[in-house]
Amino acid sequence: MDKDESKKESKSISKIKAQLDFQYIFESLAELYMILDLNLNIIDISNAYADATLIKRENVIGKNIFDIFPDNPDDENADGVKQLKFSLMQVLNYKVASTMTMQKYDIPKSDGSGFEVRYWSPRNTPVLDKEGNLLCIIHRAEDVTEFAYLKQQKLVQSDITEDMQDRIAKMEFEVFTRAKEVIEKNEALLNSEQNLSITLSSIGDAVLTTDEHGIVNRLNPVAEDLTGWKEKDAMSRNVNEILHLIHAQTGLPKEIPIFEVLSTGKPKGNHQDLMIIHRDGRQINISNNCAPIRNRSGQIIGSILVFRDISEEVAAKTILEKAKENAELANKAKDSFLATMSHEIRTPLSGLIGMLELLSKTVLSTQQKNMVKNALESGNSLLRILSDILDWSKIEEGKLELSLQPTSISRLLSEVVTTYSHIASSKGLILTSTIDENISNAHLMDPLRLSQVLNNFVSNGIKFTSNGKITVSAELVKNLTHAQQIRFSVNDTGIGLSKKDQSRLFQSYTQATADTARLYGGTGLGLAICRRLADLMDGVITIDSTPSVGSTFSITLSLPCIDIDINSLNTLTVEEDSIEPFLTPISNTPRILVVDDHSVNLELLIRQIELFGIQVDGAEDGEKALKLWLENKYDLIITDCHMPIKDGYTLTKEIRNLENNNYKKRIPIIAYTANVLSDENEHCLSVGMDEILIKPARLTVLQKTLLKWIPTLLNPIQNEYSDIYVSSTSPIDIKDLSNIVADKSEQIAILKKFKRHHKNDLEKLIEELSKMNLTEAAHLAHRLKGSSKVAGARDLVNGYLKIESFIKDNDVDSALREIETMKEDVLSMESFIEIL
Structure with a gap:
């Protein structure tokens, strides 16, 4: 057939298809x-x-x-x-x-x-x-x-009979059924075997199985790779021929767990210190788990060993351990450097600031006073920079902790303004503070850390403001249950910041622009520390700034309210101009031993203590100090920690041992150190020291320390009722109140105010209980308990604690009976305060 005929036939077929x-x-x-x-x-x-x-x-x-x-x-x-x-x-x-x-x-x-x-x-x-x-x-x-x-x-x-037909049918059915069952079971077994082979081939772990005698009957591909044996070669061999295990550390042979599992019937695993020897001699770190294989009746018919290569994990572990070791060494080196830097800088700085402070107490001309004042400001600036670096180190290591105590916000803002008022005035700036009248009188917080944040805001405001004013404010955002959310802000009329510059502010060692440090100074750590302190206090820092207009830095905190009227609450800060000698009993003038190998610091400490009218002896090392302590009677020891011959730690240990062995009265020992890291504090307390005094010790700080540890010291304002006031049998324990207010006259004022409010609240409590108004009664009992605790009326605290419990259980009668029982304690407290 030629091409033309083929084309004709194809067209004919197409035509027929179209018609179908x-x-x-x-x-x-x-x-x-x-x-x-x-x-x-x-x-x-x-x-x-x-x-x-x-x-x-x-x-x-x-x-x-x-x-x-x-x-x-x-x-x-x-x-x-x-x-x-x-x-x-x-x-x-x-x-x-x-x-x-x-x-x-x-x-x-x-x-x-x-x-x-x-x-x-x-x-x-x-x-x-x-x-x-x-x-x-x-x-x-x-x-x-x-x-x-x-x-x-x-x-x-x-012609087959009906009976025969039935029998034949039954036989045929039985044969068919049995044949079908055999086929199905064979197919199921084949499928199960195929599925098992596929599963074992696809998993990432090595699998080896044996019979009850330890003869290998299966080896998956991963196991072939780790042992070097092919399954066909390993089949029917004893597992001891296939597996060779050794201790990873010693290289000594290690028993295969299979035989122990077959004999005990208990699974066994090993996840470390194990290596397998490959058929070619290579040693591979492995972990393994071995378990028995049982039939349906529970009889052990074999074992299964699952193992895997952990060489990379072992190597990685050796590297996450070496790295950890290096990190620990680096941290120790850093800590050592910071401790050394703190000690080496603070030691001469302590002498510098301390001597300038003593000099400022002498008779000086106006020009000389200004010179001393400027020198002190420079020394304090250097001290702040050092403190910033050390605080940052503590924050990075998570060692900075909060110290919560009742605080008056109005007093705190006033102190911040007072601290920087002379600096602001020297630049012609107006520095003021405002507080929302709806803010409670007292809150529970760490005043030191909040002051640190606000001081940093104010310091920056003064630094970057050439004219105008700076305002420190506290604004109530909202009332919470038993707390208030308060926004503390510092507003200035300074150079302001762009959005780009604002984003860089809170990074460590970073300032707004490259020229900032050159023009204004600073480490760039202040605001970074503020951000971390805010996180520590569960607060939020925000900034609102416009270039050439000014900035507002704010920190918002939720602070628990303290249910006591302490408007007149003073912090432990004492004005430097109020430093005066203590009033001491003539028959028993306190005597202090101070120890420091640095001659300037030793002389400074002696002069500071003498300024308070107290006898003081000095020693250059722990050996001389121990001899003086054995020969004389002292009320307090203040010692440096790091000294040649015998350091402060050893001195303290030896004194404590001698006290214990000779039944001597324990003498308070104060550590006087330039190292402010937390490890130093722990070490000092662990060897028997009672408190840590950080160099340089300002006169106000030293004054509070001496008052705390020498009970015979009295403030010049102590009145004629002092014997009653410090009596151990009084209904008021002054220790609780003295932790909040150091000044005795202020303590008396607070106690009298407490007496007045206590009487009113107690009357209201009885009235609300009589009305069965348990919600208000519970609130009053809680407030009375809190105010009694601050005042140091511990008997009343215990009584109100019981009343709270009775109210919680809806037991009004028991609550009223307890109030009746407390009448004697209440009268005793009121009489005591009246005498004061």
Whole structure:
């Protein structure tokens, strides 16, 4: 056939195809066909299928096949739908043809009078597109109903007796059932084995199994790699031939855990100090777990060992350990450097500031006073820089802790303004403070750390403001339950900051611009420390600034309120101009021993103490100090920590030992150190020291320390009732109040105010209890307990503690009885305060 004839034939075929109606062809097929979509809905059926199933095409197209052909509900053995569904799911899931065995179907009769039994042999075939995607399913059924009926008729017509037929049928069924069970179990076993092999081959750990005698019967690919043995070579060998284990540290042989597990029946694991020797001699760090394999009756039939290569983990651990060691060494080196820097800088600085402070107490001309004042300011600036660096170190190591105490916000703001007023005045700036009248009188906080933040804000405001004013303020944001949210702000009229510069402010060792440090000085640590202190106090720092207009730095804190009227609360700060000698008993003038190897600091400390009118002896080292202590009677020892010959730690230990052995009265020992790191504090307390005094010790700080540890010292303002005031039998324990207010006259004023408020609150408490108003009564009892605690009326504190408990239990009668019991304590307290 030439090309022209071939083209003619091709055109003829195309023409015929165009004229054909494939829908008509499908419907005319002599066999039973049905087309299903992927949701098993009927797309079309052949005429033969419609005739065989007694259905009409228009009644089934678009409907689900199982809605059209349900199982006969009257036939408990009907399972055609179940078998068909399984076959169709095979096609949908795996895109392969599925042939079904002969199935019995109950076809609904066309007249709706019931079901007609039909026997079919179905096959379901996928139809795929060019990309292999499933388009639809062809369901083909061969009607074998007549064949089934003929076979039944033949059995009926045979000469075999009915009994024999039953026996043969039962035998055939039993043989068929047993054969089917064997096939199914073999298939299940084969599937299980295949699944197990696939699983063991795909997991990342090495797996080795043995029988009950320790003979290897399985080795997965990972185990082959770690041992160097192929599974086919390892099979039927004793596990001792395959595995060779050694101690990672010693290199000595180590027993394989399999035999112990087989004998004890208990799992065993080893996650460290273990290596396996590869067949080629390589040593590999591994961890392993071994467990017994049991049959259904619980009998041990083998073991399974799971192990894995941990060489990288071991190497990494050796590196996260070396790095840790290096980090610890670096931290120790840093701590050592900071301690040395603190000591070496603070020691001469202590002498400088201390001597200048003593000089300022002498008779000076106006010009000389200004010179001393400027020198002191320079020394204090240097001290602040050093403190910033050390505070940052503490914060970085998480060693900075808060010290909470009752604080008056108005007093705190006043002190901040007082601290910087002379500096602001020297620049012609106005420095003021304002406080919201709705803020409570006292709150629980760390006044030192809040002052540190505000001082930094004010210091920056003064530094970057050439004219105008600076305002320190406290504003109530909102009242909380038993607390207040307060915004502390410092507003200035300085140079201001752009948004870009603001983003750099709180980074450590960073200032707004490159020229800032050169023009204004500073370390760039102040605001970074403020941010970290704010985090420590659960506060938030914000900034609002406009270039050439000014800035407002704020810190917002939620502070618990203290339920006591302490408007007149003083902090422990004493004005430097108020330094005067203590009043001491003439018959027993206190005597102090001070120890320091630095001659200037020793002389300074002696002169400072002498300024208070107290006898003082000095020693250059611990050896001389110990001799003086043994020869004389002292009321207090103040000693440097780091000294040659015998340091302060050794001196303290020896004194404590001598006190214990000779039953001597314990003498207070104060550490006098330039090292402000927390480790130093812990060390000082651990050797027996009672308190730490940081160099340079200002006169005000030294004054409070002496008052605390020498009880015979009295302030010049002590009145004639001092003997009653310090009596151990008094209803007021002054120690609690003295921790808040150092000045005795202020203490008396607070006690008198406490007496007045206590009387009013107690009357209200009785009234509210009588009205059964337990909520208000509980509030009053809590307030009375708190105020009594601050005043040092401990008997009353215990009474109100019981009353609170009774109110909580709704026991009003017991609460009122307790108040009656406390009358004597209340009268005793009131009489004591009246005498004062």
